[in-house]
Amino acid sequence: xxxxxxxxxxxxxxxxxxxRTSHPFxxxxxxxxxxxxGEAFDLSRRVAGWMAGQGVSAGDAxxxxxxxxxxxxxxYLAVMHLGGRIVPLNPQLTTTDRQNIVAVNQPKLILADxxxxxxxETLARAAGCEVPLVSGDETLLPSEAREAAPYARSFGxxxxxxxxxxAYSSGSTAAPKGVDVTWLGMFGNAIAYARHMGLDQDCxxxxxxxxxxxxxxxxxxxxxxxxxASTIVDHVLGPANLFSxxxxxxxxxxxxxxxxxxxxxxxxxxxxxxxxxxxxxxxxFSFCGFAPLPEEVRLRFEDRFGLxxxxxxxxxxxxxxxARKPGVLHPxxxxxPVLEGITVDIIDPDGALLPQxxxxxxxxNTPHLAAGYxxxxxxxxxxxxxxxxxxxxxxxxxxxxxxxxxxxxxxxIIRGGExxxxxxxxxxxxxHPLVTAAAVAGLPDPVYxxxxxxxxxxxxxxxxxxxxxxxxxxxxxxPNARVPTKLIIVSDLPKGPTGKVDRKAVRDLLTAEx
Numbered sequence: 001x002x003x004x005x006x007x008x009x010x011x012x013x014x015x016x017x018x019x020r021t022s023h024p025f026x027x028x029x030x031x032x033x034x035x036x037x038g039e040a041f042d043l044s045r046r047v048a049g050w051m052a053g054q055g056v057s058a059g060d061a062x063x064x065x066x067x068x069x070x071x072x073x074x075x076y077l078a079v080m081h082l083g084g085r086i087v088p089l090n091p092q093l094t095t096t097d098r099q100n101i102v103a104v105n106q107p108k109l110i111l112a113d114x115x116x117x118x119x120x121e122t123l124a125r126a127a128g129c130e131v132p133l134v135s136g137d138e139t140l141l142p143s144e145a146r147e148a149a150p151y152a153r154s155f156g157x158x159x160x161x162x163x164x165x166x167a168y169s170s171g172s173t174a175a176p177k178g179v180d181v182t183w184l185g186m187f188g189n190a191i192a193y194a195r196h197m198g199l200d201q202d203c204x205x206x207x208x209x210x211x212x213x214x215x216x217x218x219x220x221x222x223x224x225x226x227x228x229a230s231t232i233v234d235h236v237l238g239p240a241n242l243f244s245x246x247x248x249x250x251x252x253x254x255x256x257x258x259x260x261x262x263x264x265x266x267x268x269x270x271x272x273x274x275x276x277x278x279x280x281x282x283x284x285f286s287f288c289g290f291a292p293l294p295e296e297v298r299l300r301f302e303d304r305f306g307l308x309x310x311x312x313x314x315x316x317x318x319x320x321x322x323a324r325k326p327g328v329l330h331p332x333x334x335x336x337p338v339l340e341g342i343t344v345d346i347i348d349p350d351g352a353l354l355p356q357x358x359x360x361x362x363x364x365n366t367p368h369l370a371a372g373y374x375x376x377x378x379x380x381x382x383x384x385x386x387x388x389x390x391x392x393x394x395x396x397x398x399x400x401x402x403x404x405x406x407x408x409x410x411x412x413i414i415r416g417g418e419x420x421x422x423x424x425x426x427x428x429x430x431x432h433p434l435v436t437a438a439a440v441a442g443l444p445d446p447v448y449x450x451x452x453x454x455x456x457x458x459x460x461x462x463x464x465x466x467x468x469x470x471x472x473x474x475x476x477x478x479p480n481a482r483v484p485t486k487l488i489i490v491s492d493l494p495k496g497p498t499g500k501v502d503r504k505a506v507r508d509l510l511t512a513e514x
Contacts, residue, residue: 002194009187010158017041020228026070029234033070044077048151058083060108065089065116068211071140073221083156086165088212103127104375160184167214169316178374179316189319189368190226192339201228206254208237242270250279260290264301265437280306291500292423296431317370322403334402342366362391413442413450432473434462439493441507453486453510
């Protein structure tokens with residue numbers, strides 16, 4: 001378990017590295033590289049010294065474009081030593097989006113993986129950014145960075161409210177918004193979450209989430225660091241490594257896994273029916289977050305692999321807010337109780353508090369709130385209020401204070417004056433035995449204003465002839481207003497760069513189909 005640093009989170013993190021020197025910290029899942037805490041601390045200070053020679057100082061932004069890699073984590077620590085600001089360039093974002101990120105942040109240095117160097121140079125020039133752009137011969141780090149004299153200070157002289165990270169995720173406009181994360185925000189939240197869940201220094205995290213996105217950076221890199229635990233850095237999960245997932249978990253003795261709903265569906269689709277009980281029996285924590293998890297998908301996965309999925313409710317602005325606890329029987333659909341020190345209110349459109357059990361917008365009051373946005377819209381900025389963060393999510397609290405999320409306010413389908421949450425329809429659709437994934441969106445209708453449409457991914461044995469049976473299933477299990485008036489089959493649900501379903505793209509698919 002972790003103790004409360006009270007203040008000075010930078011000093012707290014430094015102490016972890018200085019007291020866990022011989023314990024494995026970063027382990028590569030695809031080559032023979034690994035670093036103990038002592039080795040990572042020494043190398044990151046050398047890289048910080050090299051960055052300082054490139055003109056980077058406290059408060060400066062450093063952009064980093066790389067696939068998952070041990071070197072990427074080292075560079076994050078190096079920027080933190082300097083008191084600088086990490087700006088990840090997620091390779092999965094569009095060129096235009098990455099160009100805008102560079103233009104907004106005006107970094108003092110750009111580091112790019114060799115395979116991404118040319119594309120990164122092109123977008124940096126287009127952004128009008130004339131700063132050093134460096135990459136190594138084989139990995140992110142050049143040899144001179146590894147051999148530089150160590151930077152004099154470790155983790156700079158950071159204050160708890162200093163911004164050390166600008167993380168990008170989808171905003172209410174087309175362009176991604178930058179969320180400014182503070183030391184108090186991330187590391188205070190990590191300590192609160194670790195206590196809530198009972199995480200400890202013996203955990204071995206297995207990371208297949210993008211490290212240039214918050215899930216891979218915070219959940220699978222910084223959270224293990226706070227604990228003094230180990231993290232295996234592997235390629236982002238996809239078709240190339242999907243069938244080796246459980247072999248890797250076994251080989252590296254990983255016991256702390258993190259899934260998104262899409263990953264669960266992928267693993268079940270690739271399942272060969274092997275007996276995995278010896279592997280999954282060693283797993284201590286199996287977390288799931290980032291996007292809504294249909295209850296039927298949860299039950300199928302838990303039944304097949306013998307794991308108990310621990311959902312949470314989180315956002316880039318607030319980080320972890322609630323979480324289901326291990327060993328506790330939570331009601332179906334619950335995101336768990338609120339973490340210590342955080343308050344969740346349910347409010348009506350006028351901001352008035354609603355009674356327990358009533359559905360409304362989720363408002364979060366947390367000491368871990370982001371400092372603000374970079375290039376976010378006015379709508380984004382208006383979500384940060386004196387009374388808390390307006391999440392845009394709809395939900396309610398039960399009598400035990402557990403949070404249930406029912407949908408997104410902006411995703412609501414309004415059919416003849418009735419509000420319909422897409423998630424409520426998706427839950428029913430994936431309960432059909434042939435449906436492995438579903439995404440629902442509103443379709444324009446001259447009579448009702450909107451009706452319900454759905455894009456479906458079907459499992460083995462499903463085809464166009466199955467749609468009639470799926471429609472009958474919906475009529476049996478849903479009120480008439482919520483029964484989809486249009487169903488289409490897709491090979492995969494369209495997703496944004498962070499892995500969440502892109503509802504606009506779903507709507508476009510539905511309206512494009514005759």
